[in-house]
Amino acid sequence: MLADLTSLGIDASCVATVSARQASALLQSAKSLGVADRLDLIGQVDESRIGHLLGRAFAVVLSSTLEFYSLPYYEAMSAGRPLVASDRSFAREACADAALYADPGDSASFSYRVLELARSASQARELSQKTLARFQAVNTTWTGIAEGMASILREAADS
Numbered sequence: 001m002l003a004d005l006t007s008l009g010i011d012a013s014c015v016a017t018v019s020a021r022q023a024s025a026l027l028q029s030a031k032s033l034g035v036a037d038r039l040d041l042i043g044q045v046d047e048s049r050i051g052h053l054l055g056r057a058f059a060v061v062l063s064s065t066l067e068f069y070s071l072p073y074y075e076a077m078s079a080g081r082p083l084v085a086s087d088r089s090f091a092r093e094a095c096a097d098a099a100l101y102a103d104p105g106d107s108a109s110f111s112y113r114v115l116e117l118a119r120s121a122s123q124a125r126e127l128s129q130k131t132l133a134r135f136q137a138v139n140t141t142w143t144g145i146a147e148g149m150a151s152i153l154r155e156a157a158d159s
Contacts, residue, residue, distance in 0.1 A: 001061070003033040004111035010118055012038065014061075015053060019043035054079035059117050059124070062086065065104045070094035074145055080132035082124045084113040098134035100127065 005012040020027050020041045030036040045053065054060060060076040062085045067073070073094040076083050085091040086104035100116065102109035117124040 001107045001111045001114070002030065002035040002038050004108055005114060005118075006035055006038070008111070008115060010115060012058075012114070013040065014038060015040045015042055015057075017042060017045050050075055051079060054081055057081050059084055059114055061110055061114065062091070063102075063104050063107075063110060064088070064091070067091070067094075071145065073099075074135060074138070077131040077135035077138075080128050080135075082117050082127040083131050084110055084117075094138075095131075096134060098127070098130040 002012055002014055016023065016026070016039065018026070018041055022043075023041055027036065027039070027041065030039045054076055057079070059082040060079070062072055062076060062083065064072070064086055065088065067088075067090050070090055070093070073083070073085065073091060077095065077098060083095060083099040085095055085099045085101055087101035088104065091099065091101065100113040102113045117127065
C-alpha cells in the first residue's frame with residue numbers, strides 16, 4: 001500500500017504495532033519496494049499510547065482477516081479518525097457506515113480507499129465524524145467493551 005500511495009504522489013508513512021522481528025517478511029517487502037524508510041514497526045504498544053498514535057493518523061487502516069471482539073475497530077473509532085477496514089462481516093458489524101471497506105487480499109484496494117480520503121477533505125471529515133459517532137453509540141466505556149466480551153465468553157463456555 002505504501003508503494004502504491006508513493007507512486008501516486010502521496011507522502012504516506014505507516015506505523016505498525018508489530019516488531020521488525022515479528023514482521024521480517026513485511027520489512028523485506030518494504031525494502032524491496034523502496035518504502036522501508038516510511039514503515040515504522042514499533043512493536044507492542046502500551047495502552048496509554050494507543051490514543052496518541054491513533055489521534056496523529058490521517059487514516060487508520062485495519063487490514064485484518066480475523067478479529068475476535070473487534071477491539072482494534074473500537075480503539076480506532078474512539079480516536080475519530082477516518083477508518084479503512086477489511087471488507088469482512090466482523091468489521092462491518094463493528095463499524096457499519098463509519099468505515100470505508102477494502103478487499104483484504106488486495107493492497108491496491110486499500111491504497112485506493114486511502115487515496116479517496118486524501119483527495120477529498122470533506123469525505124475524510126465526514127468519515128471522522130461517523131467513526132466517533134459510531135463509537136459513542138455502540139460503547140461508551142472500555143468497561144462496557146470488556147463486559148460485552150466477558151458475556152460472550154461466558155455464553156461460549158456454557159454451550
